[in-house]
Amino acid sequence: MSLGKEYLTTTIKRLRYYKDLGEKTFEQLDEKDLHYFPTSESNSIAIIVQHLAGNMLSRFTNFLTEDGEKDWRQRDDEFEVHNYSKQQVIELWNKGWECCFHALESLTENDLETIIYIRKEPLTVIDAINRQLAHYPYHIGQIVYIGRMIKNTDWKNLSIPKGHSLQYNTGEHLKDPAKKY
DSSP states (O other): OOHHHHHHHHHHHHHHHHHHHHHHHHHHHTGGGOOOSSTTTOOHHHHHHHHHHHHHHHHHHTTTTSSSSSSTTTTGGGGGGGOOOHHHHHHHHHHHHHHHHHHHHOOOGTTTTOOEEEEEEEEEEHHHHHHHHHHHHHHHHHHHHHHHHHHHOOOOOOOOOOOOOHHHTTTTTHHHHHOOO
């Protein structure tokens, strides 16, 4: 596999992993949890999802042919409370990801050095993708962290729990697949 094809494949794989982390968090939460604000100056999970979806739709709609900051995007509104239901939050989440993956899956390695624009700043496609590859996991980490705060001791770990690295590294998790590490 060429380096360009490998880059696109692994980028999509990594983004799907982070999307899955967000979804595993949503599964553990009630509707009210999505609207919990850890502090008065922080964002709820619903607001983070609104922002991610807005960003994805803006960045990846007509990815190669239009500036990634669309005139129709209402970024400030992404940070306002909309009291969406859990289903609406998940639909918004999926709409953003569908746009993102559609654009990325349509790229060829010949596109990677193409210059595109985000807020009139010229970037190679690789740089623009890397920018989003840093941005989205940053916010998904916030989603997971807020979910973990809400659930506290009822949180189901999404990776290796504290104190279980040795069991995981020695393959203990393979002996009991029902046990979550």
